[in-house]
Amino acid sequence: MIYINARFLTQPITGVQRFAIELCRSLKRSSYADRIQLVCPPNVLHTEIAKELQALPVGSRSGHLWEQLDLPVFLKSRGNPVLVNLANAAPLLYNRNIVTIHDLSVYQSSKWFSFTYRSFYKAVTPVIVSKALKVVTVSNSIKKELVDRLNLREDKVEVIYNGISELFLSGVPAENNKENYILTVSSIDPRKNILSLVRAFIKADVKDHDLYIIGGKAAVFSGSGLEREVMGRSDIKLLGRVSDEELLRLYSRAKLFVYLSLYEGFGIPNVEAMAMGVPVLTSNISSIKEVCSDAVSYVDPLDVDEASNEIKRLVGSTHAQKELSVLGLERSKLFRWEYAGEKMLKLLFHE
Known part of the structure; x- marks a missing residue:
């Protein structure tokens, strides 16, 4: 045994x-x-x-x-x-x-x-x-x-x-179900680099789009500056932990998934997003590049300007979104x- x-x-x-x-x-x-x-x-x-x-x-x-x-x-x-x-x-x-x-x-x-x-x-x-x-x-x-x-x-x-959990293998949503928000999914702690993502989103100034942040948030505000950045902004939504069913719905309707972690062993959220046909923008660190290969767009997670420019480009390009969606779906089949x-x-x- x-x-x-x-x-x-x-x-x-x-x-x-x-x-x-x-x-x-x-x-x-x-x-x-x-x-x-x-x-x-x-x-x-x-x-x-x-x-x-x-x-x-x-x-x-x-x-x-x-x-x-x-x-x-x-x-x-x-x-x-x-x-x-x-x-x-x-x-x-x-x-x-x-x-x-x-x-x-x-x-x-x-x-x-x-x-x-x-x-x-x-x-x-x-x-x-x-x-x-x-x-x-x-x-x-x-x-x-x-x-x-x-x-x-x-x-x-x-x-x-x-x-990838079976939850994410139930079929890719139709393109007309997409909503105007950018999604990130993370257990929120300093190495997940949420503050840089928030700053990049604000700087990108993508009109009529929100940023949805899923993940526990109890300890993230202490001394991080995130609370100050988010305060008073209706376009940045801290959703906390959500059920698997709600997570699936939010993945399926996201226009773009962004994950700017500073360090990962694997990076499950990237692959979950890829499996749902969501285009992914993520960190150019070694483990993520190993897992995602050429199926995503990469930026330096510490370069807010680079991340901001890429968010703006991807949100504004239907062609780029479709290309990454197809590449991500194919890559996700390995996992x-x-x-x-x-x-x-x-x-x-x-x-």
Whole structure:
């Protein structure tokens, strides 16, 4: 039996949790389903998903304490099976881990995370990857970082790309359903660079168009200047978190998707937009260029003038929108959770 650390079921869904949930769905649809068991803390947040994936609650603690204490005790009672960890962490005192590291953002900037968070992950990440049986990551760009920064052998690191949820594969909306807004989807934190996007949108001055920002916003305003930029503007709408159904509707009707992140492991929102036939303008950073290839338009995420000019050009060019839409749709076909599941099964069962 292979066990999966399903602590992610206790966390709000961002890109990391989406990867874990969708990959587990793919695994549980496979012929190996009866050889795979998810285990989770008792404080599950996503109860319907836990039920769907047949996650087994174990222990009494939550968070890191559950992961570091309750989970290893349970596994030892089951004969020390292989444990698959899908969300950047693993039990330090357990020696049969497969560990997924989505990125090494804690090493990039001291401004992106709290001191405590950054210090914790900078301390534990080298330990868990060095002890792991295998390390999984979501792009060759991050694989190179893992090899170079943490001194891992290349053959120890397996790349498994993210996929696109079935929600986004239900068909491309007709062009006449498009509305006059630009969309971004992001867990809002400093590395997502929302402030530069807002400034580029304001500077572009595209008439009769709004900017819709989807994502948690509780911590973004503190000292960022974003609140000051947005205040009093009716054309910039902070929508917070939305349901999957509402997310699908907003993707499907957007005229342009813009994602100016400073650092990514993969960049799921770009691929979701591409799969919906939405033209994409995004950052010219290595992992995004690997994933999106020539199917999107690129800018320097720190160059507000360049981003502003490209927003204006794309909004004003039906031809450019159609061209990117076609290229994006074709590129997005490479990313399916079925393919990710097949790669994970091959890693787990060597078949």
